[in-house]
Amino acid sequence: MKAVVYRAFGTAEDVLSLEALASPSLAPGEVRVELAFSGVNPSDVKARAGARAGVTELPFPAIVPHSDGAGVIREVGEGVDPARIGERVWIWNGQWQRAFGTAATEICLPQEQAVPLPEGVSLETGAVLGIPGLTACHTVFSGGEVAGKTVLVQGGAGTVGFLAVQLAKWGGARVIATCAPAAMDRVLAAGADVVLDYAASDLAEQILAANQGQPVDLIVEVEFGVNAEVDTTVIAPNGRITAYGSAKAMQPVLPFYPLMFKAVTLEMALIYLLTAPQRQATVARLTRALEEGALSVPIEKVFPMDQAAAAHKAVEGGARSGAVLLQISEISMN
Missing domain, CATH: 3.90.180.10 (Medium-chain alcohol dehydrogenases, catalytic domain)
Structure with a gap:
């Protein structure tokens, strides 16, 4: 798979690189999601810069950043309903306490972290829902x-x-x-x-x-x-x-x-760190708001995957009127 990677704290242009990595293995209870968009949040750029309070060392040898994203489920692990294959989903906590986040062509994670997107809600919007x-x-x-x-x-x-x-x-x-x-x-x-x-x-x-x-x-x-x-x-x-x-x-x-x-x-x-009941209630309410057309989610700019450093700098610069995304791939629904 292709992935944006960093192996040290530092400025975006110094530490982020686009690399080819082995595809992650799929564990029981997990889904494999082909990603279309990856959301870039302030917490992501702070983590890459080593600016999170109390964090002095890189938690993993190599990190694929970003917790938010959206795409399509392409494979399911043991114990997951095969009917989920082909489902459009958005991701939460993609890189929270994990090495590999959503700045990659695919991600494997527990199925509850891949939430179905309501019909008519774009994948771009989905990539802004996690954080x-x-x-x-x-x-x-x-x-x-x-x-x-x-x-x-x-x-x-x-x-x-x-x-x-x-x-x-x-x-x-x-x-x-x-x-x-x-x-x-x-x-x-x-x-x-x-x-x-x-x-x-x-x-x-x-x-x-x-x-x-x-x-x-x-x-x-x-x-x-x-x-x-x-x-x-x-x-x-x-x-x-x-x-x-x-x-x-x-x-x-x-x-x-x-x-x-x-x-x-x-x-x-x-x-x-929401508890499971808090998470379930919040996801359910957010889904209802989306289904009822109550949310307009502004997108400031979408960067290609090879411009991840520029996307990080855009978030660091502030003064935005919307979210910043990486486009990972153009998803086919076939």
Whole structure:
């Protein structure tokens, strides 16, 4: 098989190479997926650069990166229904705690990690569902239904935030989102009821005013450290803050007592480590949203497989309005 590989931490152009590797063996309970697209996420580029907290050595001698992808099942292992052969699927945790991820022409993995794509949903969209899609869905619904509630999405223009806006609206919530001014129209078009400048000096006051002076029930948070003070001010008693990032302040100051005296639930969401029941519920809900046409998944750029380094640099550069993918192959459904 062809695969993008790295054998040391470093810059994308220095360590990523396109190589021919032996095809992986298929174990009982697994499926072999021919990949069409591989999703490139910030976590993938951090892992390649050696920038993940607490990781000082390469966990495997050679790594095929990327956890997200989409393709078609071509072979099934013992114990897997042969009817799954030919099924269009999307992948989650493709390279989580494994050497070989989705930046390859094929991947073998447990069958539950290859989720059927609803009819009419593209393989490109499928390659964005593993980390951004599941993170957005979990952060919106991990505390239960949101119908009739107000959800604040901090960072509504990022891929996760953009999907979270759509999912919260689909779930029946009133949605307030923050982003840069240049992205406001796009986030409004995604379904937000109100969009505010994330850098406003009086952001907390603007959020409360946008909710008729009332605090919000749930905050989906991309930068917890930077926004902790604002979040504490605007969250309702017994509210919930679900944070999936804090890159700009990695050791945040926690306003413990103001949060405690509101009995706020603070969840640190890491989509790789969902329990099996959480994963099943989130996958099922995300599938329903896709089937009902509730999600538009933006794609910033698709790079050919031999330009994996450029794809990584595009993710590192930020300022994107959609996901970055590698095109692995043009899938035939025959």
